[in-house]
Amino acid sequence: MRILILQSSARLEGNTARVVRMAEADLRTEAGNAGIALETETLDLAQLDIHPCKGCRSCFDRGESTCPMNDELLSVKEKMKAADGLILAGPVSVNDVNGIMKNWIDRLAHVCHRPEFAGKTAMLLATTGSTPARHALRTMQVALWTWGYRIAGQVWFATGATMPAGEIQQRHAEGIGRAARKLIQDIRDRRAAKPSFLSLLVFRIQQVGWRKAKPGSIDFAYWNDRGWLDTRRCSYFFPHNSNPLKVAAARLVGSIAAAVAT
DSSP states (O other), X not given: OEEEEEEOOSOTTSHHHHHHHHHHHHHHHHHHHTTOOOEEEEEEGGGSOOOOOOOOOHHHHHOGGGOTTOSSHHHHHHHHHHOSEEEEEEEEETTEEOHHHHHHHHHTTHHHHSXXXXXXXXXXXXXXXXXXXXXHHHHHHHHHHHHTOEEEEEEEEEOOSOOOHHHHHHHHHHHHHHHHHHHHHHHHTTGGGSOOHHHHXXXXXXXXXXXXXXXXXXXXXXXXXXXXXXXXXXXXXXXXXXXXXXXXXXHHHHHHHHHHHO
């Protein structure tokens, strides 16, 4: 099992980094208890060469390999594709994700058009001084849903401006451990093979939308080549064993939402 951890705080000894280190240690413990061989890698997004998006639309119209930035973004994406699971962690800034996280999400906007992570699982972590982190987690959640991830869970930790490592351990060890355990279990049990109602709904909205794309576009070709535009036979990115009633309800609600959006 391979898990990639991406954290967006520029403070490499700050609250988020400490939570991430605890989560990585707990992942190893949980995997060892389950007899699972585990590989982990942690990347600090603040230390990577990922430039702000210029909005040129080259990734949308001609493919991400034509992006003029020529930085480290696509190498990070390759690591995401090679991993079974992802932990995405960052601090709350002005009631949302911080700029480093948002820039990374923006640069991967082409994956909203061409979901490459279907079948993979993610856990979302956020740290905050005192305000709630729900909006920040929602930003991460919506992006990863659109990219095809199954969200195993999302947890936020109130840490103040700076919390000593010992106090983080004392206050939040249990929550961090639960998150690590849930991610390991979900990947091990292949729970992504049974998509949630929301995952099915998001897929349906995308399916309806991309059926209307230009047949010569790279997005239309991506969806069509994988059979995802076949509304009669395809209800998700891959064959699954979700409850038929849940599937039907998600398709109905997704169709209505897509119609309202357009």
